[in-house]
Each structure stands twice: as C-alpha cells, then as structure tokens.
Amino acid sequence: MPSDIAIPVATKATPSIQILNGRFDRLSAHQTVEELVRATRARERGVLSTVNVAILMMMRSDPRLQRFVDTSRWTVADGQPLVWASHLWRQPLPERVAGIDLIDQLCARAADEGFGVYFLGADRDTVRVAVNVLQARHRGLSVCGYADGYFGPEQAEARAKAIAESGADLLFVAMGVPRQEYFIDEQWKNLGARIVIGVGGSFDVIAGRRKRAPPFIQRAGLEWAYRLAQEPRRLFRRYLITNSQFLGLISRNAVARAFHLQSPIPRP
Numbered sequence: 001m002p003s004d005i006a007i008p009v010a011t012k013a014t015p016s017i018q019i020l021n022g023r024f025d026r027l028s029a030h031q032t033v034e035e036l037v038r039a040t041r042a043r044e045r046g047v048l049s050t051v052n053v054a055i056l057m058m059m060r061s062d063p064r065l066q067r068f069v070d071t072s073r074w075t076v077a078d079g080q081p082l083v084w085a086s087h088l089w090r091q092p093l094p095e096r097v098a099g100i101d102l103i104d105q106l107c108a109r110a111a112d113e114g115f116g117v118y119f120l121g122a123d124r125d126t127v128r129v130a131v132n133v134l135q136a137r138h139r140g141l142s143v144c145g146y147a148d149g150y151f152g153p154e155q156a157e158a159r160a161k162a163i164a165e166s167g168a169d170l171l172f173v174a175m176g177v178p179r180q181e182y183f184i185d186e187q188w189k190n191l192g193a194r195i196v197i198g199v200g201g202s203f204d205v206i207a208g209r210r211k212r213a214p215p216f217i218q219r220a221g222l223e224w225a226y227r228l229a230q231e232p233r234r235l236f237r238r239y240l241i242t243n244s245q246f247l248g249l250i251s252r253n254a255v256a257r258a259f260h261l262q263s264p265i266p267r268p
C-alpha cells in the first residue's frame, strides 16, 4: 500500500536486531536489493538508511538524525565492525551492506525493471561523471535526472519538486551525513520518489574522485583507517572519538551479557 510517511520502526517488515542505539534489518546485500525492487514494484514508499559506526555514534548526539534512522523503513549496517558486534546476539547480521554497492546493484536491477533513477549530491561535475559511469556500466539505465548537492535552504523545496516532476522511482542522495538526512526528512512530502537512499560520498568514489579501500581492508574492518589516511586533518577527530566511543559501549555491552545482566534475546 502506498504511504506518504516513512514507516516507523515498530512496523519493520523484516527481522531486525538492535545494536546499541540502532536497529538493523537482518538482510544480506542481495536480499536488500530484492526487497527494494519488490517495494518499488508494489508502489510503496520508504527510506533506506545505511549506517556505519561513525553515523551510529553521531546519532547519539543528534536527536534529529537518530529519529530519522529510527523511522527509516529499512536500516542496513554499512561497516564490518557492526557485523562483528552483531555476533554478540543470537541472530547476527548476515553481512555488511554498503551504500556504494547498493547503488551499483540497484542500478543494474533498475535497468532491467525499467525503474527511473535520480542522483542528487556532490558537485556538478562529479555527479555528471558518476551518472555517465553508471550509464556505461548498466545499459538501458533510465536516468530521470541529476543535480549537485550544493544549494541553500531556500532552494531545497524546488530541488525536491524537480525530482518529483522527473518521475524517478529511486533517488540517491549523496550530500554527506547528516545534511542528506535533514534534506530527505524535510522534503519527504515533495520528493515523489518511492525509494530514497542517502549514500554519503559515494558519487565521489564512482566518479573516480576519491579512492575506495581495497576489499581486504574492508573485510578487516579498517575502511575508516583508509579514509583517515586520505584526509587525516579533517577526519582524525571524528574517527578517534566515534571509534573509541563505539568500542567502549560494545565492550560494556559484551561484559554485561557475559554476566547475564542483559537479555541476549534480540527484541522482536
């Protein structure tokens, strides 16, 4: 059934698990893509949030971001450390679901299914190159439009309405966290698109402006260190704070569980 608001967490359709302050759907990357294809075909609407450790910790001090993720229809774990942490529970997450991989996999399915896609975010040149790359990779991909993510609050509504008028089914917003979440939250009623996903800095990577960590670094849970090495000045404080906070909270949780101070059974 079509709905105009992001469905609250209590009605999550897929099995989920609570890790600290985040509730994650227990879906593999493949299942996530198929669930989004199903929802688009059924003309449902919803937001998918991709959450990594830094975002999970950011949510703790940003009630608006916390609420946005809590009310997202789907939330997936975009980081190996979250998948490891989920093993403290009886029904862990099957695997990491990275936002940047979702873009590729969904574009492939969108081309098959005839879904229209819109890309919002990054600077004008980067988003254009990213769209060209994706169109070259996925023959028949229907790009309803694209636009850069640099605009003031007075332009937000017009940007959202342009997306609705484009008729796009899927919308990727790559404006960084929490900027993209605030935009989606504020403009949800104007956006029109059925499935909306915030994908951080993914367009920079697709356009070749920023390098993604090699797979072995991703599997080792060290993607953050790779990014830190690329932009040490900007990211040092962010990763130092969020990683140590996460480690502290998860260790406390593990100790509590070991001493049966908390129920190991995931909430339904």
Ligand code: UDP
Pocket: 121, 122, 123, 148, 149, 150, 151, 174, 175, 176, 177, 179, 200, 201, 202, 203, 204
């Ligand atoms: N970005 C944007 N609009 C803005 C600021 C940033 O579209 O007002 C884009 C930026 O070009 C980049 C992406 O958002 O492609 C992620 O930005 P950044 O690396 O600053 O965010 P982070 O991933 O560090 O949170």
